[in-house]
Amino acid sequence: MLSVVRAFKAQPRFVLVTTIVLLLGGCASARVEQSRTATTGMTTEESLVILSRASYNERETEESFTDCLSDELRGGKRPIRLMSEAEFKDQLYPWFEPRTAPDSSDDLARLFAQPGVQQRIDENNVRFIAWIDGDTITTDRGGSFSCTVSTVGGGCFGVTYWEEDASYEAAIWDLQNLTTAGEISADASGTSYIAGLVLPIPIMARPGNAACKGLALQLKEFLQSDG
């Protein structure tokens, strides 16, 4: 605290701007909803695989989102054992490729009839699959912002903003019972700004990150609870 006071005395404007940025930054809230259709009670020996649905159009779950989700699930107080998507797909090739991946948990019985599939899943102790679907899109943008450089100096002036909506869903399949255990959805939105006051000052909302953290928290609770 003493160092903050000292810093404020030395550079009051800088500290004020930094404080405002920190206060405004991360202004994105997530709404998380869950529906459960079966009990879970995941043990510490069992593994989860996070898979993103591949599509041939421009809407696809970003790799950064599934990376964030994996990091959140692996960390914290009650970490979840994860098998990576790449390793899982390699081990079960060609049955989880874009053209062959099961569309619903009803297809699991057909998949498990393929030679070696059941054995591979048992060897890796994979109990659950979480299929992630969704993305973050920019819904609005505006403002005016420019930077100039000349022989006597330069700077940035103006304000620009963009609004983003993040919407993701996780469908959780139980590979032990070959059923859908439930679904969790996470939505978040936020507006980011860049203000040019000689120096560019970014104020980022990061709704994708808020949705990731909300979804990860709920997914952990969903899998580890006995309900």
Place this chain on the structure above:
Amino acid sequence: MRSRITVIKGLVGLLTLGLLVSCTTNVQVEGSVPTPLVAKIPANVAIFYDEKFKNFVHTEELDTEGTWNINLGEKNLEFFRNLSNAMFSSVTEVDSPEMTPEQQVQFDGLIIPTIDEYGFLTPNIGVLPFYSVSIRYQVLILNKQNERVAKYEVVGYGKSEGNSFTAGDAVGDATMLAIRDGGQQIAVELRHQPAIIEWLSQRNLD
């Protein structure tokens, strides 16, 4: 004076070389080679990979992005060797697209995979915000008498996220996904082709 001119010429040469190099993107395709979990087709086959298939390099000059050299031969060959070994009871590589009389006795047939076409798109020239790749494969199957049993064609498709700074890696990743996609179709669907079913049943009667 002469030494100064030599130095200037050298610098101009280096600058030109630097500009040329910066306009060329060399991609070496990398990635894991999974072994397919499929039932083996009960056949002892020979397989022939031609030099183009073994050392496949796609070179293309784009107006906006310079020259691309995409080397997928090595990884593609490794992938197909693994794939064919997992698909058939036994696989032997041969060095001719036609079986000798001795080989006709030894094998049930000959498989010849080829790459017919390779194509890629970058976000600058495509409609999607991804780097995408498609590979058209052809798998020719000959019987013991070197007669054509089937010609099976598949198109493998892959796409990858990336930006201008990681364009080479993104095209490499998309290529690997396209190889996987083509391989998956061959591993799963080839055995269900009517001509293949007939060839296998006919072979049992020979």
